[in-house]
Amino acid sequence: MSIWEYANPKRFIAVSDRVVPWLSWLAAVLLVVGLGWGFFFVPRAENFEYSVKIIYVHVPSAMMAINIWVMMLVASLVWLIRRHHVSALAARAAAGVGLVMTVMALFTGAVWGQPMWGTWWAWDPRLTSFLILFLFYLGYLALWAAVEDPDAAADLTSVLCLVGSVFAVLSRYAVNFWNQGLHQGATLSLDAEENIADVYWFPLLVCLAGFVVLFLALVFVRTTTEIRLRRVAALQRREAMA
Amino acid sequence: MIALLRRDLMLAVRAGGGFGLGLAFFLIVVVLVPFGVGPETELLRRIAPGILWVAALLSALLTLDRIFALDWEDGSLALLATSPLPMEGVALVKAAAHWLTTGLPLTLAGPVLGVLLSLDPAVVPVLLASLAIGTPALSVIGAFGAAVTVGLRRGGLLLSLLVLPLYVPTLIFGAEAVRLSAEGQGAGTALLLLGGVTLGTCALLPFAAAAVLRINLRSSA
């Protein structure tokens, strides 16, 4: 085993053990404040009535679902270029979170779509793209689970992540071409102040921050778990040989 | 490269499974759909482009695992890796062989099966064109998927899970071209975009497939 295999994950675990409690508490506080604010104290909106409250779970999970894929792409590149084991494991750790976020975004979207558009599901570009993203997450995780050799698994999933990213973007445009949708445009662009009033905007910011911090904490925990499990596997192999 | 292509084609023809199976599957899916949705001509005519495209895609999928599996098992793939031909070339040739044995027959069979679904005769040229332009992309993408799963014992299901999402753009542009022309609108844009997808995948994916093959060869060695 090279020095990379041992020293660096060790340092990563040490850092992770130090920051995870802080991150967890911060995430918990932010989420309780943000979601509580959103759920209890937000006034009714003109076109949405009170259903506007769903935004506080829908938008953050949807944003995380996309951004986590981007983070996985970066981590995969780091692994392919620098052969940094923690990076590959972090990508795997993030994928599980991303999958759950995608499910959450799809579900809350469906629940919101029912009263607003009168349907749970429509083949609208954004919804369709998310469904495709969900399939990408599934395939990625399934490939991780299927390959036994850990380094080969990291390599294969990284390449899949790269190819998948290209196709995910391509699908997004293809789907736009295929059907124009019902979904309202982004309310979170830079001109957000014009699109969404402060009463709705501030709790949303808190929720977004909460989801990001929660994601960081989870990735730290899950990555250290993967490192430890891999070390266990390595030790078991050594014992079996001895 | 030509020699490898010829060898693959010979093997496919001799083994017999290649064409036959893909085409038979295509036929069966197309025959089953009217049983599922009912025999109304109008309805069938409307959904015919989509059915033909989805059926073609599934038949292509069915034969994907044969691209590398046999050569992997008997070690010829490892042999090819040491040959002067770069792995990218091998991947491209394999995809080409798959297209010649699967994509091309499917393209030619498309209009014939279109009759069963009472497809408008006026759109047959567009159907032919879209299948001819789009099926190479299916083969190349499939070759990548087959390369990823080649070392796995039960790769078949995983292969479908990996490849089907990658097929989405091809399917959309291909089926859309036929649908647009059936509605009397121009199919040019969709066909051009489909051509773009095919050219892009042919240019880039052999590199990814070759990288993946090298990884698999290394880890099994």
Add this chain to the structure above:
Amino acid sequence: MTGLGEYAAEILLAYVVSIALIVALVGMSWARARRAKRLLDEMEGPRE
């Protein structure tokens, strides 16, 4: 304090399911982390 209006059911459903998903995710990650740590401690314990 608050009203949920005519969409109370949908809002509640969205929140409950989202929070359940988060809790499940956190719980599973945590349980797996503990299991991994215990396994590793057991294996490395005797040597150190």
